[in-house]
Amino acid sequence: xxxxxxxxxxxxxxxxxxxxxxxxxxxxxxxxxxxxxxxxxxxxxxxxxxxxxxxxxxxxxxxxxxxxxxxxxxxxxxxxxxxxxxxxxxxxxxxxxxxxxxxxxxxxxxxxxxxxxxxxxxxxxxxxxxxxxxxxxxxxxxxxxxxxxxxxxxxxxxxxxxxxxxxxxxxxxxxxxxxxxxxxxxxxxxxxxxxxxxxxxxxxxxxxxxxxxxxxxxxxxxxxxxxxxxxxxxxxxxxxxxxxxxxxxxxxxxxxxxxxxxxxxxxxxxxxxxxxxxxxxxxxxxxxxxxxxxxxxxxxxxxxxxxxxxxxxxxxxxxxxxxxxxxxxxxxxxxxxxxxxxxxxxxxxxxxxxxxxxxxxxxxxxxxxxxxxxxxxxxxxxxxxxxxxxxxxxxxxxxxxxxxxxxxxxxxxxxxxxxxxxxxxxxxxxxxxxxxxxxxxxx
Amino acid sequence: xxxxxxxxxxxxxxxxxxxxxxxxxxxxxxxxxxxxxxxxxxxxxxxxxxxxxxxxxxxxxxxxxxxxxxxxxxxxxxxxxxxxxxxxxxxxxxxxxxxxxxxxxxxxxxxxxxxxxxxxxxxxxxxxxxxxxxxxxxxxxxxxxxxxxxxxxxxxxxxxxxxxxxxxxxxxxxxxxxxxxxxxxxxxxxxxxxxxxxxxxxxxxxxxxxxxxxxxxxxxxxxxxxxxxxxxxxxxxxxxxxxxxxxxxxxxx
Numbered sequence: 001x002x003x004x005x006x007x008x009x010x011x012x013x014x015x016x017x018x019x020x021x022x023x024x025x026x027x028x029x030x031x032x033x034x035x036x037x038x039x040x041x042x043x044x045x046x047x048x049x050x051x052x053x054x055x056x057x058x059x060x061x062x063x064x065x066x067x068x069x070x071x072x073x074x075x076x077x078x079x080x081x082x083x084x085x086x087x088x089x090x091x092x093x094x095x096x097x098x099x100x101x102x103x104x105x106x107x108x109x110x111x112x113x114x115x116x117x118x119x120x121x122x123x124x125x126x127x128x129x130x131x132x133x134x135x136x137x138x139x140x141x142x143x144x145x146x147x148x149x150x151x152x153x154x155x156x157x158x159x160x161x162x163x164x165x166x167x168x169x170x171x172x173x174x175x176x177x178x179x180x181x182x183x184x185x186x187x188x189x190x191x192x193x194x195x196x197x198x199x200x201x202x203x204x205x206x207x208x209x210x211x212x213x214x215x216x217x218x219x220x221x222x223x224x225x226x227x228x229x230x231x232x233x234x235x236x237x238x239x240x241x242x243x244x245x246x247x248x249x250x251x252x253x254x255x256x257x258x259x260x261x262x263x264x265x266x267x268x269x270x271x272x273x274x275x276x277x278x279x280x281x282x283x284x285x286x287x288x289x290x291x292x293x294x295x296x297x298x299x300x301x302x303x304x305x306x307x308x309x310x311x312x313x314x315x316x317x318x319x320x321x322x323x324x325x326x327x328x329x330x331x332x333x334x335x336x337x338x339x340x341x342x343x344x345x346x347x348x349x350x351x352x353x354x355x356x357x358x359x360x361x362x363x364x365x366x367x368x369x370x371x372x373x374x375x376x377x378x379x380x381x382x383x384x385x386x387x388x389x390x391x392x393x394x395x396x397x398x399x400x401x402x403x404x405x406x407x408x409x410x411x412x413x414x415x416x417x418x419x420x421x422x423x424x425x426x427x428x429x430x431x432x433x434x435x436x437x438x439x440x441x442x443x
Numbered sequence: 444x445x446x447x448x449x450x451x452x453x454x455x456x457x458x459x460x461x462x463x464x465x466x467x468x469x470x471x472x473x474x475x476x477x478x479x480x481x482x483x484x485x486x487x488x489x490x491x492x493x494x495x496x497x498x499x500x501x502x503x504x505x506x507x508x509x510x511x512x513x514x515x516x517x518x519x520x521x522x523x524x525x526x527x528x529x530x531x532x533x534x535x536x537x538x539x540x541x542x543x544x545x546x547x548x549x550x551x552x553x554x555x556x557x558x559x560x561x562x563x564x565x566x567x568x569x570x571x572x573x574x575x576x577x578x579x580x581x582x583x584x585x586x587x588x589x590x591x592x593x594x595x596x597x598x599x600x601x602x603x604x605x606x607x608x609x610x611x612x613x614x615x616x617x618x619x620x621x622x623x624x625x626x627x628x629x630x631x632x633x634x635x636x637x638x639x640x641x642x643x644x645x646x647x648x649x650x651x652x653x654x655x656x657x658x659x660x661x662x663x664x665x666x667x668x669x670x671x672x673x674x675x676x677x678x679x680x681x682x683x684x685x686x687x688x689x690x691x692x693x694x695x696x
Contacts, residue, residue: 309512410553410554412554425557425559425560428501428514428515428557428559429557431514432514432515432516432517432552432555432557433555435513435514435516435517435552436516436517436551436552436553436554436555439517439551439552440551
């Protein structure tokens with residue numbers, strides 16, 4: 001889709017020269033951060049699984065994957081980007097298009113976004129705006145169309161702002177999840193999106209293709225669950241490595257991701273059999289819940305936990321940048337088109353634990369998920385992670401704290417921003433929290 | 444190892460046998476070496492007599508002789524309960540940062556809260572306002588106790604402190620009343636921090652600022668209770684680290 005030439009509603013005019021300079025500066029810095037993150041992850045596990053090499057490679061947002069997608073576009077394939085987990089990627093792949101998630105994990109571009117929206121706005125949104133301004137994000141730029149899901153204030157207006165330069169399809173998410181009325185409404189949104197994708201790509205989504213797409217997702221979910229199961233017992237993989245693998249799914253080729261995740265699980269299983277633990281099983285086992293942590297700049301918290309003094313390990317997360325991506329399979333009964341579409345609608349709406357919904361039971365799905373995870377993964381402490389500006393996650397903290405207080409699991413509210421400057425402050429808090437977890441075990 | 448001063452405590456057979464402090468300045472490592480030397484002299488001990496050095500505080504990674512480190516939260520909890528066995532909430536207000544810890548009877552941390560983002564909730568505020576008022580730092584507290592009300596201060600941001608004082612004096616506000624306003628503003632910040640933690644008696648106040656009667660009076664008013672203050676409150680963090688060091692020598696964590 002070519003760039004629109006109508007008057008921009010939001011985005012400022014920038015000289016191509018300025019855009020190019022800024023993009024190059026940020027890109028070089030970002031590649032360095034990616035390399036640095038990976039170097040540190042390698043250091044944490046002296047005999048890191050061989051299978052991680054694949055994911056280290058895919059982790060370079062400006063590398064192989066960008067080139068592949070470019071090659072596919074040259075052959076006529078359409079790229080449909082999305083900014084939220086509600087986007088039904090199975091419909092995209094069934095139409096022979098490439099789905100790719102375009103959430104922005106760059107700190108530097110959030111400062112550019114400040115030129116368009118005030119600093120109080122969610123940093124992820126500001127970062128995305130900034131990335132668009134300097135054409136930084138490979139996947140955002142390569143997207144022929146973008147699916148934007150109108151979950152929160154930030155996403156709602158981001159949609160409009162990006163429409164200055166991109167074709168955006170907004171999907172309305174009902175604020176109340178648990179009602180037949182809402183599911184019917186959402187099912188209509190899904191059906192409408194199906195038609196939209198078919199028209200846009202010129203490819204009909206037939207029963208056979210959709211079945212194949214859903215099966216690809218099923219296989220991915222299966223290996224994802226296998227990987228998370230391997231994090232239940234004594235540690236065979238560092239949290240940062242598992243988190244990178246999980247997140248990479250959202251921009252990688254799904255079939256190839258699955259194959260490589262299988263290889264990783266094979267290696268980890270062999271380790272478990274030999275009791276070859278990656279760290280002492282005695283260190284605090286932590287779960288992170290809250291706002292997403294997008295690669296690469298947002299690796300602050302996991303790094304502080306896993307390189308902390310005392311050291312901790314992240315064995316699980318409840319984030320849409322992590323385990324929420326692949327946790328729930330699409331439950332299909334019969335493989336008719338109607339049944340598949342209903343199954344997709346249900347899966348994308350009902351499985352969500354996003355705080356954008358409201359309900360009388362107060363996001364009980366999320367609470368239950370957290371509690372089950374704590375029990376089964378033997379989690380000793382929870383870090384409630386909030387990027388300042390996110391009202392939804394911030395407001396659900398009290399709910400989560402009360403629930404976890406009841407089962408005597410410590411929760412620590414840790415807020416941060418799209419900045420490198422607060423690492424010192426975060427370190428103090430993280431290390432005190434890990435000390436606290438250690439002390440509880442000692443007695 | 445605080446942002447303004449470093450303190451050293453020597454513990455022998457569970458008793459404090461030496462304590463000393465020094466300005467951190469540009470070389471906290473060197474300042475600490477001096478404080479340690481002085482504290483050891485008081486105790487009639489040599490450097491080689493020390494079995495374990497534990498460092499705590501914002502500059503703890505710059506400590507000399509360091510065998511281990513421990514967070515200020517753990518240190519405060521440990522020392523707080525050791526000094527005042529009924530302590531369950533320990534508030535530590537330093538030069539640039541304030542923190543609070545909730546703990547049990549063993550001094551094990553249950554929860555904590557930190558505020559290093561607003562200097563108006565720490566000693567730096569008193570210093571800035573003392574300069575602006577041309578009052579000696581140690582006189583701020585006693586002066587504030589003479590006031591029956593607090594001046595209405597607009598900006599309780601340390602940055603604007605000085606210009607604020609000028610306009611207050613012009614409006615015929617007295618120095619005692621301005622002092623009280625300073626302490627009330629600090630107490631306000633510290634108390635909202637503590638309410639995030641939950642106020643669990645007994646509440647103990649430590650840190651250099653605990654020596655200031657003006658701040659203590661404001662905090663008691665704000666919290667609606669009387670905080671307990673141990674002897675040598677500015678040494679509590681160092682004492683906590685020493686107690687934890689002793690535990691580590693015995694082979695504990």
